[in-house]
Amino acid sequence: MKDGGEIVVVDDSYLILDRVRERLTAEGYNVRTTTGQSAALKLVEFADLAIIDFHMPGIDGAEMLRSLKTSHPHGPCLYYLYTSDRQVATRYQQLGFDGAFLRKGEDAALVPQVSAVFRTIRMRKLAEKLRSERRR
Amino acid sequence: MSLTHSNPTPADSSGTPPLERSAELPGRFVPIGLKFALVSMLVVGIATAVAFFQATHRERARLIDAKRIAASMVADLLAQSLEAPLDFGDEDALRTELAHLKQNKEVAYAAVWRKGQTEPWLDLRAPGPSFPLPLDHETPGTTAFDDRVETVRAIVGRSNKPLGSALIQFSLARENADLAIGRRDISLYCLLLALGTTALLIGVTRRQIVRPLETLLGAARSIERGERGASVDVKANDEIGRLASAFNAMNAAIFDREQRLATVNKSLRELFDHMRQGIVVFGPDGKVEGTHSRAAGEIFGHQALEGRDARELLYGGVGHWDAERRAFEEWLPLGFEAATEYWSEVVSLAPSELTLNQGSPEQRDLALEFRPIAQQGKVSKIMLLATDETERRRLEREMERQGARHKSQIALMRRLVAGGGQQFVAFLERARRRFDRADEILPESAERLDLATIGEVFQIAHTLRAEALTFELSEMAQVLNQLEENLSELREEARLTGSAVLARVRGDVRSSLGFARALVEESEELFAEASPAGRAALETMAVQKGDVAELVELSRGRNDAIEAVAMRLASRPFGECVASLIEQASSWAEKENKRVRLEVDGREAPVPPALADVLGGVLAHLVRNAIAHGIEPVPERLSLGKPAVGSIELSCRPDPARGAVLVVDDDGRGIDHNPFLARAAEGAQSLRNLRNVALSTAPAATELAGRGVGLSAVEEDLARVGYAVSVATRDGGGTRFEIRPRSAGRA
Numbered sequence: 039m040k041d042g043g044e045i046v047v048v049d050d051s052y053l054i055l056d057r058v059r060e061r062l063t064a065e066g067y068n069v070r071t072t073t074g075q076s077a078a079l080k081l082v083e084f085a086d087l088a089i090i091d092f093h094m095p096g097i098d099g100a101e102m103l104r105s106l107k108t109s110h111p112h113g114p115c116l117y118y119l120y121t122s123d124r125q126v127a128t129r130y131q132q133l134g135f136d137g138a139f140l141r142k143g144e145d146a147a148l149v150p151q152v153s154a155v156f157r158t159i160r161m162r163k164l165a166e167k168l169r170s171e172r173r174r
Numbered sequence: 175m176s177l178t179h180s181n182p183t184p185a186d187s188s189g190t191p192p193l194e195r196s197a198e199l200p201g202r203f204v205p206i207g208l209k210f211a212l213v214s215m216l217v218v219g220i221a222t223a224v225a226f227f228q229a230t231h232r233e234r235a236r237l238i239d240a241k242r243i244a245a246s247m248v249a250d251l252l253a254q255s256l257e258a259p260l261d262f263g264d265e266d267a268l269r270t271e272l273a274h275l276k277q278n279k280e281v282a283y284a285a286v287w288r289k290g291q292t293e294p295w296l297d298l299r300a301p302g303p304s305f306p307l308p309l310d311h312e313t314p315g316t317t318a319f320d321d322r323v324e325t326v327r328a329i330v331g332r333s334n335k336p337l338g339s340a341l342i343q344f345s346l347a348r349e350n351a352d353l354a355i356g357r358r359d360i361s362l363y364c365l366l367l368a369l370g371t372t373a374l375l376i377g378v379t380r381r382q383i384v385r386p387l388e389t390l391l392g393a394a395r396s397i398e399r400g401e402r403g404a405s406v407d408v409k410a411n412d413e414i415g416r417l418a419s420a421f422n423a424m425n426a427a428i429f430d431r432e433q434r435l436a437t438v439n440k441s442l443r444e445l446f447d448h449m450r451q452g453i454v455v456f457g458p459d460g461k462v463e464g465t466h467s468r469a470a471g472e473i474f475g476h477q478a479l480e481g482r483d484a485r486e487l488l489y490g491g492v493g494h495w496d497a498e499r500r501a502f503e504e505w506l507p508l509g510f511e512a513a514t515e516y517w518s519e520v521v522s523l524a525p526s527e528l529t530l531n532q533g534s535p536e537q538r539d540l541a542l543e544f545r546p547i548a549q550q551g552k553v554s555k556i557m558l559l560a561t562d563e564t565e566r567r568r569l570e571r572e573m574e575r576q577g578a579r580h581k582s583q584i585a586l587m588r589r590l591v592a593g594g595g596q597q598f599v600a601f602l603e604r605a606r607r608r609f610d611r612a613d614e615i616l617p618e619s620a621e622r623l624d625l626a627t628i629g630e631v632f633q634i635a636h637t638l639r640a641e642a643l644t645f646e647l648s649e650m651a652q653v654l655n656q657l658e659e660n661l662s663e664l665r666e667e668a669r670l671t672g673s674a675v676l677a678r679v680r681g682d683v684r685s686s687l688g689f690a691r692a693l694v695e696e697s698e699e700l701f702a703e704a705s706p707a708g709r710a711a712l713e714t715m716a717v718q719k720g721d722v723a724e725l726v727e728l729s730r731g732r733n734d735a736i737e738a739v740a741m742r743l744a745s746r747p748f749g750e751c752v753a754s755l756i757e758q759a760s761s762w763a764e765k766e767n768k769r770v771r772l773e774v775d776g777r778e779a780p781v782p783p784a785l786a787d788v789l790g791g792v793l794a795h796l797v798r799n800a801i802a803h804g805i806e807p808v809p810e811r812l813s814l815g816k817p818a819v820g821s822i823e824l825s826c827r828p829d830p831a832r833g834a835v836l837v838v839d840d841d842g843r844g845i846d847h848n849p850f851l852a853r854a855a856e857g858a859q860s861l862r863n864l865r866n867v868a869l870s871t872a873p874a875a876t877e878l879a880g881r882g883v884g885l886s887a888v889e890e891d892l893a894r895v896g897y898a899v900s901v902a903t904r905d906g907g908g909t910r911f912e913i914r915p916r917s918a919g920r921a
Contacts, residue, residue: 103321119495119496124493127493127495128493128495130495136500137495137496137497137500138493138494138495138496138497139497140492140495140496141532141533144533146571147532150498150525150527150528150529151496151497151498152414152497154497154498154500154501154525155497155501157501157505157524157525158497158500158501158504160523161501161504161505161508161523162504162507163462164512164516164519164520164523165508165511165767168508168511168512168516
């Protein structure tokens with residue numbers, strides 16, 4: 039396991055989910071995918087990163103995010119939008135996401151983006167460690 | 175002493191100009207010479223004034239003393255000469271005596287008083303200034319005033335009877351005039367002396383101090399301007415001379431240091447510019463500082479990078495939402511905040527690669543490396559080394575794409591093989607004939623094509639495309655589709671004019687056909703590769719199993735060519751017998767925590783039908799045994815210098831004595847180290863001994879082999895179909911089983 043990262047991907051397209059899973063698994067991540075909200079609720083509990091599609095039938099990514107955050111208010115999970123819609127990407131903060139992966143569908147772009155998120159997680163841990171060392 | 179500012183060489187144009195000019199001093203500029211002159215004039219002025227005062231004072235005192243003495247003597251004489259006339263009251267005699275005084279030009283006034291009277295009895299006044307009379311004209315004495323000397327004498331008669339008194343006033347006009355002339359001369363000399371001294375002092379100061387200092391200043395300014403070689407000519411050995419020589423030494427040292435710096439700088443710069451890496455340095459604010467390498471300018475597309483933000487440089491093209499950009503923005507402060515001992519951790523969190531202008535034709539793939547520049551244990555700057563890997567990544571992606579294509583094609587071919595393969599072989603043959611036909615009707619020299627020819631080529635392309643699609647050869651179908659479109663254009667043209675000029679699309683037509691043909695050849699190769707029978711699959715045709723069995727039965731015992739052909743028909747390719755083994759072997763190895771690769775040689779070699787029936791089981795036993803006992807675990811293999819993946823070679827070649835010789839050869843630890851085989855091999859190389867080792871000697875009976883029954887079963891199975899197995903070991907490890915027909919005598 040390269041990063042030992044647990045990733046949840048929520049999208050309405052099986053095709054996309056399959057490709058994302060295949061790609062990220064090859065990079066050493068633990069990837070779980072779902073099209074449904076109830077499954078997503080369970081999966082994010084242990085996830086480090088949730089990648090959520092914005093345009094899904096019946097529910098949009100922001101709504102999905104709200105329900106996930108309501109049920110796991112203090113979870114360590116980071117939420118990123120997965121979209122090719124630049125307009126939505128620029129609104130990520132307002133929608134409550136931690137960031138966005140643009141260029142949806144381009145596998146080559148996905149891996150560095152995910153790796154950047156996991157680096158961010160580790161950076162925050164390191165920064166926390168440095169802060170606590172300074173306090174001592 | 176003099177200092178000459180020797181001709182400075184012009185500043186080296188490549189040298190860096192001085193960053194700061196010398197600071198402006200507060201207040202107005204007052205030359206040191208002027209200060210010196212003012213002070214010296216003041217001092218000399220005071221000194222001369224004091225000397226002048228002293229000199230005139232003494233001169234006056236001397237003149238007045240002389241006057242007093244003269245006045246006293248005249249007054250004494252007058253007092254004596256007046257005694258008798260006063261006593262006798264002889265006014266005429268008195269007058270005569272007083273008149274004598276007229277001869278003395280300096281006497282301004284003389285008077286005689288009778289005792290007790292306030293008004294003079296007689297007086298004499300010379301022409302000229304008149305002086306006031308004293309209040310007391312009876313007390314004898316001499317008094318000096320500024321303009322006169324006054325002397326009073328008592329006139330005493332016989333028997334000391336006071337008779338009266340006499341007063342004479344002497345004018346000092348002559349003395350005062352003399353004094354004025356002397357004073358004028360003295361002050362003139364004093365002034366001349368003061369001026370001369372001052373001029374001399376100024377001259378000396380200017381020559382000895384001011385001018386050398388100005389020369390030094392000029393040289394210092396020229397150094398400030400960055401001019402090299404400015405030195406001053408030292409001529410005197412005094413403080414200024416020493417200062418000048420120290421200045422020259424300092425200048426030479428500066429020049430030397432600058433030259434060395436410039437040399438180092440130049441070679442660094444060259445090194446910098448010849449590196450393929452783009453190098454920029456940025457500070458805690460993320461701004462690029464100082465110069466950057468030439469490659470950096472090329473990579474980031476700006477010639478001037480100084481002052482630009484590293485975040486913009488790397489992630490300028492993406493929005494702030496971008497995960498990679500956000501990660502870098504969080505990383506940047508961490509990089510400067512963390513102490514150097516954390517840097518290995520910090521640097522592992524930095525981006526290691528980056529794609530600039532993703533998706534556009536100017537896309538650049540960069541490998542990034544970050545290095546801290548530390549001062550006193552704190553990171554003050556970070557150096558970024560960016561390597562352009564666009565070309566390498568492009569090749570990698572191309573390879574990856576090709577690999578994926580190959581993989582999907584192999585999968586496709588396996589499906590085709592599983593479905594019999596005969597139709598596919600037939601398709602390949604038909605396709606080749608169609609391509610030949612197309613070549614025939616499209617000669618190289620033809621410039622125009624008639625409608626009929628176009629129609630026929632179109633027909634060929636159309637059929638091929640449909641067939642290709644049924645075999646999921648999508649790439650070929652695409653090529654042919656394009657060809658069809660081109661041809662239908664030509665056909666339209668030919669319908670109107672009777673024929674069509676190939677010039678515009680002929681290249682396309684021929685190259686499309688050539689490409690499609692190449693794809694057919696490639697498919698054939700892949701098919702042969704995927705087929706267990708190898709290229710033999712291309713030569714086979716479907717026959718009924720029952721017919722073959724019957725033919726074998728009928729020809730049995732004839733010992734002629736017919737029997738040989740019948741046997742060959744019934745025989746199966748070796749590759750088919752080992753197909754399932756190849757798939758299973760790796761999973762067996764996995765269970766044993768080993769890694770194994772099966773290599774098959776002679777896939778096309780025919781295996782007689784009887785042997786083929788038992789061969790699957792036999793080979794499975796031998797391969798499982800090799801995995802369980804022969805092939806070492808990976809760490810052991812590595813420590814022995816063997817490749818991590820063990821190899822088991824399965825080969826088959828036709829035997830002249832109507833059969834086949836098969837070999838199972840592994841590169842494992844060999845018999846000597848294989849406890850199971852070692853004991854058996856002590857006596858003979860025959861497998862019979864192995865079989866007699868009834869139970870496994872393996873430390874623990876593993877799932878795969880070592881239960882002791884495997885090898886005897888193998889030998890029995892082979893014996894039943896007229897084959898024998900032998901075992902051998904090689905120097906350096908490895909076990910080799912050989913299966914060959916029993917010798918005629920024992921068959």
